Amino acid sequence: MDQITFILDVMVPAFESGLLMTLALVAVTAPIGLLIGIGVACGRVYGGKGLSWLMQLYAIFFRGCPLLLLLFILYFGLPSIGIVFTPFVASVLGFIFCNSAYNSEYIRGSIISIKEGQLIAAKALGMTRNQAIINIVLPQALRRSIPGISNEFIYLIKYSSLAYMITVIELTGASKLIATKYFAYNETFFAVALVYLALVTITTFGASALEKKFAIPG
Amino acid sequence: MTEEKYILRVENIKKAFGTNQVLQGVSVNVRKGETVCFIGPSGTGKSTLLRCINQLTIPDSGKIFLNDEEVTHAGPRINYFRQKIGMVFQNFFLFDHLTAVRNVEIALLKVKKLPPKEAREKALYELRQVGMADWADHYPAELSGGQAQRVSIARALAMDPEIMLFDEPTSALDPELTREVLEVMKKLALQGMTMLVVTHEMGFACSVANKICFMEHGHIKEEGSPAELLNNPEFERCKAFIGEFREYSQ
Numbered sequence A: 001m002d003q004i005t006f007i008l009d010v011m012v013p014a015f016e017s018g019l020l021m022t023l024a025l026v027a028v029t030a031p032i033g034l035l036i037g038i039g040v041a042c043g044r045v046y047g048g049k050g051l052s053w054l055m056q057l058y059a060i061f062f063r064g065c066p067l068l069l070l071l072f073i074l075y076f077g078l079p080s081i082g083i084v085f086t087p088f089v090a091s092v093l094g095f096i097f098c099n100s101a102y103n104s105e106y107i108r109g110s111i112i113s114i115k116e117g118q119l120i121a122a123k124a125l126g127m128t129r130n131q132a133i134i135n136i137v138l139p140q141a142l143r144r145s146i147p148g149i150s151n152e153f154i155y156l157i158k159y160s161s162l163a164y165m166i167t168v169i170e171l172t173g174a175s176k177l178i179a180t181k182y183f184a185y186n187e188t189f190f191a192v193a194l195v196y197l198a199l200v201t202i203t204t205f206g207a208s209a210l211e212k213k214f215a216i217p218g
Numbered sequence B: 001m002t003e004e005k006y007i008l009r010v011e012n013i014k015k016a017f018g019t020n021q022v023l024q025g026v027s028v029n030v031r032k033g034e035t036v037c038f039i040g041p042s043g044t045g046k047s048t049l050l051r052c053i054n055q056l057t058i059p060d061s062g063k064i065f066l067n068d069e070e071v072t073h074a075g076p077r078i079n080y081f082r083q084k085i086g087m088v089f090q091n092f093f094l095f096d097h098l099t100a101v102r103n104v105e106i107a108l109l110k111v112k113k114l115p116p117k118e119a120r121e122k123a124l125y126e127l128r129q130v131g132m133a134d135w136a137d138h139y140p141a142e143l144s145g146g147q148a149q150r151v152s153i154a155r156a157l158a159m160d161p162e163i164m165l166f167d168e169p170t171s172a173l174d175p176e177l178t179r180e181v182l183e184v185m186k187k188l189a190l191q192g193m194t195m196l197v198v199t200h201e202m203g204f205a206c207s208v209a210n211k212i213c214f215m216e217h218g219h220i221k222e223e224g225s226p227a228e229l230l231n232n233p234e235f236e237r238c239k240a241f242i243g244e245f246r247e248y249s250q
């Protein structure tokens, strides 16, 4: 088999299905991870003692736990106590825990960087605390979090390859299969690295476009 | 209880921050359409008093009534009272991520739940009132201090408040910009708005206020009409304080 046929007949179809799986993992994780991250951050800043403490525990635990270990627990460990996830669901859960924990840190930092006067002025107009947080504080805090959140998104693209360790055949898994089968490690892994690089590059440009779009004039 | 009809009654308000007794029992009554100015040295509790009136700071004791309805201990109904009590801050506190017109309309949309079209019309009307209609689509960072303060006045007025609280509205502004803001406030007073103004602008206080309260150490030490207070202050500290301002303004 020559190089061209290998690339066209083996690599491209394998990468295509692997890439779709990687994108699915990322597409499901990212929005949920962001929403939970916002919730955890708000809980830490605005919650009472109990809630704030609980949310801090969440952030500490899921930032501290090695992701691969987390995936093993979710996929191999939990069935022994009767909780069974498909490989895809276990992966997404692990990623969401990790992604949201890190996002919550970025967002919390942005929230406390917003001057207190913004909240005071909103309250003085008769907004409830929740209205003030949702309409005044979060729109500003999230803008400031865009660099951190997109950084986290880039990590997510790359660590989504860990799903392979619990049998999800995503991009890295797919490449590993054909590399072994055709004994073509160098070309396959190099090619797959380029695909990741392309994804990350697109994300980087997307993030800076987003930052520009939401920049506050003046 | 009261024979005269007051729009705002502040009764024996006390407030301490830790061991710092900032307000030591302040009472003041305001009639509809009156302008009451508060003057006095720094740290005597003028801002704290205004913040107690709309409960941004919760007083330790004492009562506040707006139109004979109790504002203190209002629970969630405080958000109703805050719409009736407009507030303008020294540092404007405009919402940084919103244009001038969005600053004015956001509470109309979210608090008063006006339909978008109506909210926009009302917001533009209020901006016109303060001479800022041409700046409707500019962000706070693109405005001068005087312009920003006028937008923040429009934002408060849009809620149709019954009284307005001003906490040193011109202290962050240079004389030129101070003048444009004071003009707006003067117009407002002439239109019959009830106003409580913490200020160091003695010129404004003398020409607009119905009553001036001199505050010191958490008390109102002296109060009266501008003529009573400025021409003949019996209270020594007040005299000295006003004297200092006279010197500055000369």
Ligand SMILES: Nc1ncnc2c1ncn2[C@@H]1O[C@H](COP(=O)(O)OP(=O)(O)OP(=O)(O)O)[C@@H](O)[C@H]1O
Pocket (backbone or CB within 6 Å): B017, B020, B022, B041, B042, B043, B044, B045, B046, B047, B048, B049
């Ligand atoms: N949130 C707070 N926590 C603790 N202390 C406070 C707080 N707010 C005000 N104080 C203190 O209360 C005192 C009175 O403050 P306040 O701002 O009411 O004075 P002021 O008369 O408005 O002074 P200025 O002319 O400087 O604005 C000050 O000693 C201040 O440090």
Ligand SMILES: [Mg+2]
Pocket (backbone or CB within 6 Å): B046, B047, B048, B167, B168
């Ligand atoms: Mg003050």
